[in-house]
Amino acid sequence: MTASPSPSTRVPELPARLDAVVVGGGLAGLAAAATLAxxxxxxxxxxxxxDLGGRGATRLRDGYAFNRGAHAFYSAGxxxxxxxxxxxxxxxxxxxxxxxxxVRGARTHTLPVGLVGMLTTGLLSLGGKLEAARIMAALPRLEPDAFASLPFGRxxxxxxxDPAVRELVCALARxxxxxxxxxxxxxxxxxTQARALEKGPVLYLDGGWQALVExxxxxxRARGVHVVTGERAAxxxxxxxxxxxxxGVRLADGTHxxxxxxxVAASPQVTASLVRDGKDATLRGWVxxxxxxxxxxxxxxxxxxPRPYARFALGMDRPTYLSVHSATAALAPDGGALVHTIRYLAPHESPGDEGIAELEGLLDRLQPGWRDVLVARQDLPSITVTHDAATAARGGLAGRPGPAVPHIDGLFVAGDWVGSRGHLADASLASGQDAARSVLEHLGALALAA
Ligand SMILES: Cc1cc2nc3c(=O)[nH]c(=O)nc-3n(C[C@H](O)[C@H](O)[C@H](O)COP(=O)(O)OP(=O)(O)OC[C@H]3O[C@@H](n4cnc5c(N)ncnc54)[C@H](O)[C@@H]3O)c2cc1C
Structure with a gap:
């Protein structure tokens, strides 16, 4: 958060040889470094x-804490x-x-979640409500591994x-x-996500995710990690x-x-570029x-x-989302509001201004007059949420690579595209810890061999 930025730190006096170097100061890198220390x-x-935090960082503007898009923390993930x-x-x-x-076409209905929403909504027929209740109750009771390679559409x-139930379930799955x-x-x-949600709610974090990063x-730092910002591994x-x-690692300024x-707790692209001049076949395959x-x-x-009662909306026939996170968490000054909107993008879609315009239209619908009370805005027309969707075609979470990089002794990866535990930030944190544990095992094996 700009309120308490991490000071840019130059390479400190380091031991002649370190047990480990972590590249990347997002959630994955911090988890790996802290576990090792x-x-x-x-x-x-x-x-x-x-600053630390990567996509988990928060910017403070005019007293409002802007995460990089809507972020919800799975409290039981x-x-x-x-x-x-x-x-x-x-x-x-x-x-x-x-x-x-x-939101469906020109109509806005109560979202059929929870007992009251289900009873009062005009979105579904009575039969549709029963079908929706049945499928939503069933999902968290299924075993994820048994369905890893089954596309959700099938x-x-x-x-x-009921097509209206299908639309609703797809919107919730989104x-x-x-x-x-x-x-x-x-x-x-x-x-996996539905089960995590049943075990514990998602949290909107006070002060934004930067509070977690800090x-x-x-x-x-307390455990002895040398945290160096403003320094790129080359x-x-x-x-x-x-x-x-x-x-070893060569930094952009030439330091060895x-x-x-x-x-490496960065994207698959960055990881591949750091190794063997970008020519390592395994890493290129992962990209x-x-x-x-x-x-x-x-x-x-x-x-x-403008409309305090309208806090959340999901598009049924459009891949859109709106949520007033400040209605739940401390993210805005007294009386103010921080509203997140999202248009979920198809793999090769680049809607640019059109995407932002659609989200402005969603705000016009749910919060008419928002432009008159606008203090600040953050437009992110195309941001990577996770580096890997874990599709059915690749066997879901089990199809993700790492943490060890085959054929390169001592090299490990972490991030939301790595390992078989969790999705989104859960995957970053879990793979950060798993990469650190793999390093520890490797160090143990080296000590035994010595
Ligand atoms: C719009 C949006 C909404 C999201 N919503 C949710 C949500 O609701 N729930 C959830 O769980 N997750 C959510 N996420 C995902 C979550 O933010 C990410 O999964 C997580 O923050 C990724 O952390 P990371 O450490 O793996 O990667 P990053 O945060 O990308 O960190 C990588 C870091 O490595 C650094 N780096 C790269 N190359 C180098 C180099 N050569 N040398 C040194 N440093 C380098 C980068 O600067 C960066 O800081 C969302 C993400 C977005 C964008």
């Missing part, structure tokens, strides 16, 4: 930006368990189902008859997974004799940092196979909320 290992984390193990406590509140709407073909193409999404991933940074140095073994272990999930986001800070 907890086991007494010497670690340095390099983040290229001035694998990420929550990683944070608990590090002593980090996300502080926030769970949104309730009041003031939630379904799952719905088999279980849902919120859970962030994917536009829910038909191709792994049913196992939808079930707690993680403080824990990492190359992973590999000794190619004996098949390839990590020997010696280590036998590197965790090609990843299916990035992108969204077009418009976030607005308002002096007041």
């Amino acid at each position: 907890t086991s007494g290992r010497t670690v340095v984390l390099f983040e290229q930006s001035r 694998p990420g929550a368990r990683v944070l608990q193990s590090l002593g980090v406590r996300p502080v926030g509140r769970a949104p309730d189902a009041n003031g939630a709407f379904a 799952f719905l073909d088999e279980r849902v008859k 919120v859970l997974t962030y994917t536009h193409d829910v038909a191709g999404q792994s049913t196992g991933v939808v079930i 707690q993680m940074r403080d824990v990492a 190359r992973i140095e590999i000794d190619e004799s004996n098949g390839g073994r990590v020997v 940092v010696a280590t036998d272990h590197v965790v 090609e196979r990843a299916v990035p999930v992108r969204a077009c986001c418009l976030d607005v800070a308002l002096r007041s909320l």
